[in-house]
Amino acid sequence: xxxxxxxxITGQDGVYLADFLLKKGYSVVGxxxxxxxxxxxxxxxxxxxxxxxxxxMDLSDQISINKTIKSVQADEIYNLGAQSFVGASFDQPILTxxxxxxxxxxxxxxxxxxxxxxxxxxxxxxEMFGNSNEIKNENSRMSPASPYGISKVFAHKTAQHYREAxxxxxxxxxLFNHESPFRGLEFVTRKITSTVxxxxxxxxxxxxxxxxxxxxxxxxxxxxxxAMWLMLQQNKSSDYVIATGKSHSVExxxxxxxxxxxxxxxxxxxxxxxxxxxxxxxxxxxxxxxxAEKELGWKPSMSYEELxxxxxxxxxxxxxxxxxx
Numbered sequence: 509x510x511x512x513x514x515x516x517i518t519g520q521d522g523v524y525l526a527d528f529l530l531k532k533g534y535s536v537v538g539x540x541x542x543x544x545x546x547x548x549x550x551x552x553x554x555x556x557x558x559x560x561x562x563x564x565m566d567l568s569d570q571i572s573i574n575k576t577i578k579s580v581q582a583d584e585i586y587n588l589g590a591q592s593f594v595g596a597s598f599d600q601p602i603l604t605x606x607x608x609x610x611x612x613x614x615x616x617x618x619x620x621x622x623x624x625x626x627x628x629x630x631x632x633x634x635e636m637f638g639n640s641n642e643i644k645n646e647n648s649r650m651s652p653a654s655p656y657g658i659s660k661v662f663a664h665k666t667a668q669h670y671r672e673a674x675x676x677x678x679x680x681x682x683l684f685n686h687e688s689p690f691r692g693l694e695f696v697t698r699k700i701t702s703t704v705x706x707x708x709x710x711x712x713x714x715x716x717x718x719x720x721x722x723x724x725x726x727x728x729x730x731x732x733x734x735a736m737w738l739m740l741q742q743n744k745s746s747d748y749v750i751a752t753g754k755s756h757s758v759e760x761x762x763x764x765x766x767x768x769x770x771x772x773x774x775x776x777x778x779x780x781x782x783x784x785x786x787x788x789x790x791x792x793x794x795x796x797x798x799x800a801e802k803e804l805g806w807k808p809s810m811s812y813e814e815l816x817x818x819x820x821x822x823x824x825x826x827x828x829x830x831x832x833x
Contacts, residue, residue: 511535513582513626515567515615516589517560520690521631523550525586525733530559532737537580539565539589550690567611570618577618577626584740586629587615593694594635597656598787605659612663616670616678627677627740630667633660634684634725634751634793645796646682646747653788664747671745679739681732684751684795687815688729689822697726700762701819704769705827707777715777718784720758723792727752728810728818738804751795752808764816 512529516522517538526536540547542564551557565576567589577585590608591597597604612630619626637644638651652658667678691698696717706712727750735750766774800806810818826833 509533509535510583511537511580512584512586513537513539513576513580514586514588515539515565516587517562518547518550519588519592520550520688520692520729521588521686521733521736523554523556523690524688524729525588525736526551526556526560527554528730528733528737530556536560537563537582539563539576541566541589553690567607567614570614573611573614574618574622577615578622581623582626584627584629585615585619585623586631586736587612588631590631591656593692594654594656595694595786597654597659601655604655605662608656608659609662609666613666616666616676620670620674620676624676627745628667628679629736629740630663630678630680632664632667632680632682632747633657634682634749634795635790636661636664636682637790637793639790641792643753643794643796644682644751645749646799653790654786668747677740677745679742679745680747681736681739682747682749682795683732683735684725684727684749684793686727686729686732686750687819689819690729691819696758697761697819698823700765701816702823702826704765704771704820705823708769708771709827709831711831713777714779716779716781716784717758717762718781718786719789720762720778720780721791722789723755723757723794725751725753725755725794726761726812726815727808728815731808731810735800735804735806738800738806742803746803748800748804749795749797750800750806751797752812753794753796754812755792755794756812761816764813765820768817768820
């Protein structure tokens, strides 16, 4: 039985990946950071708590990373742990850089020293590319527009260095935006779908947003974790863009969400707040996943429209169960 270690097990990608690997017959160990509040809700919702082993580990603490890597001896390590909210990185640049950048470096160094046969998946990001009009592939220029993007470039380049200098198996997944009902409420897609449900129920009358003209390549998180796994089944490690190849504006996501919920004239409910506009934003991100399709046999299975409907339906059920979720 293969053993997988997942950092960031409590996040959206962590629970989808854990569920996927368990169905593949893996033994799954999940590393998470100790907090003063409950953080295992997603694992509970997936009914995974009693199916995986949980270990406390902090990506800002080399000692806990060394201890975890040495004790687990995983066949595959998926480094998903991060400060993952781009907007928060402008307020917390040092924390973001420490966890996302130095945390990844610490993982690579620990594996090199204590578990050299482990294969590593490093969660890179489309935010590394920054502003440019072309469709992005693995060789596109990187010009990040946020502390988050900068931290991910550092981790990405460090992964490439360790792969080449020490012959380590490290594959980087350059994932474009991927959403699901388990996306955090602070992310714009989930903020929209959860608020639309409340507006429909007359529990809210306004949705406050920042730049709604920005465009993103949105896919389904459940599809994207399959790509992570496929990367580590190859004979040779590499970097792969994972994307749908289509971008849509936040405004379009708004319109389709309100339409699906049966609400007309979304403009009546949305208010633009200057406080929510980032100091530096990316106008458009769209990815070319042709390498992943050719080498991994990967394609997204869920459409953009189906994703919106899934998220609205899920938030509707959550609201009916607990209006204060």
